[in-house]
Amino acid sequence: MIRSSLPRSLLALVLTASACGDGSAEPDGSTTPDHMVVSLCRSEARASNGDLAGAAAVFQDQVHARLHTFVEELQSRDRALAGKVLQAKESVETAFAGGSNPELIEFRILALRLEVEKALTATGASVPPCR
Amino acid sequence: MPLRAAVAVLLLTAACAGDSEPTPPAQRGRGLVAQVASYEPLVGDDNRLIVGLLTEDNLFVSGGTATFRLAFLGEQGGVPQEAGQAEATFLPILEPGVAQAPPRPSVGSPSQVGRGVYSAEDVTFHEPGAWQVEVEVAIDGRLRRATAAFTVLPEPVVPAVGEEAPRTKNLTVDSAEAPPEAIDSRAATEGEIPDPELHATTIANLIERKHPFLAVFATPVFCVSRFCGPITDMVAGLAEAHPDIGFVHVEIWRDFDNQVVNKAAAEWVQTPDGGLTEPWIFLVGEDGRIVARWDNVATPQEIEPRLRDLPSPQ
Numbered sequence: 373m374i375r376s377s378l379p380r381s382l383l384a385l386v387l388t389a390s391a392c393g394d395g396s397a398e399p400d401g402s403t404t405p406d407h408m409v410v411s412l413c414r415s416e417a418r419a420s421n422g423d424l425a426g427a428a429a430v431f432q433d434q435v436h437a438r439l440h441t442f443v444e445e446l447q448s449r450d451r452a453l454a455g456k457v458l459q460a461k462e463s464v465e466t467a468f469a470g471g472s473n474p475e476l477i478e479f480r481i482l483a484l485r486l487e488v489e490k491a492l493t494a495t496g497a498s499v500p501p502c503r
Numbered sequence: 504m505p506l507r508a509a510v511a512v513l514l515l516t517a518a519c520a521g522d523s524e525p526t527p528p529a530q531r532g533r534g535l536v537a538q539v540a541s542y543e544p545l546v547g548d549d550n551r552l553i554v555g556l557l558t559e560d561n562l563f564v565s566g567g568t569a570t571f572r573l574a575f576l577g578e579q580g581g582v583p584q585e586a587g588q589a590e591a592t593f594l595p596i597l598e599p600g601v602a603q604a605p606p607r608p609s610v611g612s613p614s615q616v617g618r619g620v621y622s623a624e625d626v627t628f629h630e631p632g633a634w635q636v637e638v639e640v641a642i643d644g645r646l647r648r649a650t651a652a653f654t655v656l657p658e659p660v661v662p663a664v665g666e667e668a669p670r671t672k673n674l675t676v677d678s679a680e681a682p683p684e685a686i687d688s689r690a691a692t693e694g695e696i697p698d699p700e701l702h703a704t705t706i707a708n709l710i711e712r713k714h715p716f717l718a719v720f721a722t723p724v725f726c727v728s729r730f731c732g733p734i735t736d737m738v739a740g741l742a743e744a745h746p747d748i749g750f751v752h753v754e755i756w757r758d759f760d761n762q763v764v765n766k767a768a769a770e771w772v773q774t775p776d777g778g779l780t781e782p783w784i785f786l787v788g789e790d791g792r793i794v795a796r797w798d799n800v801a802t803p804q805e806i807e808p809r810l811r812d813l814p815s816p817q
Binding site: 425427428429431432433436437440443444447451452455458459460462463465466468469 | 561598599600601612613614615688689691692693723724725727728729731733736759760761762
């Protein structure tokens with residue numbers, strides 16, 4: 373059952389989830405619940421520019437742990453949706469591990485972002501545009 | 504403490520308490536948090552205790568060594584009774600985009616310092632019940648500490664060293680009745696069952712043939728632990744290097760969406776009350792008994808020597 377507003381616990385988890393450092397040792401002060409999406413946009417942009425190391429670093433530093441925390445909460449509310457997010461995440465990790473070309477990695481990060489956005493929308497959270 | 508309660512406490516095990524010294528303003532948010540990553544510490548003297556160390560703002564402490572100071576809190580918890588200490592080394596989780604661990608404990612994001620856990624071997628717990636570990640590391644010349652509580656069980660719930668391995672008929676690439684993602688959760692996204700050599704035979708068959716083997720119980724896609732890493736990939740790498748030993752991957756989920764656990768996984772890593780811990784790795788000798796096991800985080804450096812020690816199959 374999907375509720376119409378973002379549960380407080382989910383908000384809190386996203387707010388407190390994970391860390392700083394955007395892959396270039398810059399601390400990242402953003403603590404908004406949609407930060408995960410913004411970070412995915414950033415990782416996608418780096419892949420788009422051919423900077424796979426930068427894309428992987430942003431993914432590891434700003435997305436990975438947040439995603440685990442987010443999904444852990446999400447799966448108690450909508451397990452199928454949580455599964456889709458985890459599948460998309462695994463596709464990204466496989467692409468990074470296999471040294472796939474930037475286009476494929478960019479595509480898979482985009483696919484993950486869309487799944488995350490779908491999950492956020494389903495839980496009533498706002499979804500920021502890629503900047 | 505009843506076993507079910509003990510397991511529940513263990514699964515919820517974690518954290519906390521920051522530095523023992525006041526945190527200066529410049530380091531706000533950088534107090535340390537310890538998280539026990541071991542699933543099943545047992546009474547006895549051959550425990551591997553693994554603990555993750557993070558800052559309050561979720562940066563990792565990685566690299567070098569740490570000191571674990573153990574204390575027994577009693578059946579109900581209480582005043583800590585000192586129970587020895589152990590030196591722990593850093594076990595890195597190796598994955599793309601993550602840095603190599605530095606030689607000394609350092610704070611940073613995964614791309615800066617990597618991520619992983621501190622591990623102490625041969626840790627002794629003389630009593631079941633509530634325990635506490637104080638983790639001490641030297642970062643930039645300053646000692647930093649964090650404590651975490653955890654539960655020591657009187658007896659194993661998951662098959663343990665010395666026990667007979669369950670003669671499990673796990674799914675293989677020949678299990679036509681099973682959806683591919685029940686054989687390996689990655690099949691749903693990769694279009695085929697990856698690492699077919701890990702899905703070629705059953706544990707029951709290997710035991711029957713008195714063939715030593717290593718079995719990993721993991722769900723590569725649906726793992727939600729903070730310390731998840733590409734453990735099945737790591738095992739596939741070991742399989743390539745050790746063709747004389749059997750290697751098996753058992754996927755945890757038959758149907759993730761509907762919470763159906765694969766029977767083979769349930770036989771090994773599901774508790775009587777339905778609880779589940781993963782990943783686990785088990786090494787089984789030619790006599791069908793468990794020689795070693797690793798929970799949650801494991802590295803080739805820990806496993807390789809044990810594989811080399813196995814007698815060659817006849």
